[in-house]
Amino acid sequence: MTETEEEIATEVKTLESEERQTIVHCTCGDTYAYRVWPSTYLIEHGTGKRARLITAFNISFAPQWTINDGKGFTLIFEGLSKGCLVFDLKEIIPQEGGFEVHNIRRNKSDVYQVNLV
Numbered sequence: 001m002t003e004t005e006e007e008i009a010t011e012v013k014t015l016e017s018e019e020r021q022t023i024v025h026c027t028c029g030d031t032y033a034y035r036v037w038p039s040t041y042l043i044e045h046g047t048g049k050r051a052r053l054i055t056a057f058n059i060s061f062a063p064q065w066t067i068n069d070g071k072g073f074t075l076i077f078e079g080l081s082k083g084c085l086v087f088d089l090k091e092i093i094p095q096e097g098g099f100e101v102h103n104i105r106r107n108k109s110d111v112y113q114v115n116l117v
Contacts, residue, residue, distance in 0.1 A: 020079025022051060022110045024089060026059075026099075027072040029117040033065040034073065040091040040099065042077050044084040051078040051087075062093075080106065089114060 022042055028034060036059050042051040059073035060066040066073075080087060085106050091098035101114045 020110070021054065022077040022080050023112070024075045024077065025072060025111070025113045026075060027113070027115050027117070028068055028070070030070060032068055034068045035060045035062045035065050036073075036075065036099070037062045037091055037093045039093060040075065040089070042080060042104075043088045043090055044081060045086040045088070045103075047081065047084075049081055049084075051080055053077055080110065 024042075036053070036056050038053060038061060040053045043049070044051070054076045056076065057074040058066065058071065059068070059075075075089075087104050087106065089099060089101040089104065091100065099116055101116070104112055104114065
């Protein structure tokens with residue numbers, strides 16, 4: 001293997017191991033208090049594999065609350081499996097009212113807009 005081939009192979013391995021992320025922009029209704037639980041996942045159809053919530057913007061993690069002024073919030077999850085075509089957003093919590101959006105079709109950008117109203 002030449003030096004150039006080794007450099008390319010190393011670069012490919014690096015790209016393959018980079019953490020992929022899935023971004024979900026959420027819109028919600030009128031001004032209201034919201035929070036997100038760390039037990040919020042993207043659940044892949046077929047395999048049931050769960051992509052874990054990494055961080056969130058413009059919303060508090062439970063037990064804190066955020067007054068949302070209608071601008072919505074953004075959730076950042078682990079990357080979905082390469083073979084995933086459809087998934088659900090589900091907040092698994094010990095009470096009523098968790099976020100749920102079903103049958104989200106996968107796209108090439110892995111950036112999604114969902115309405116939680």
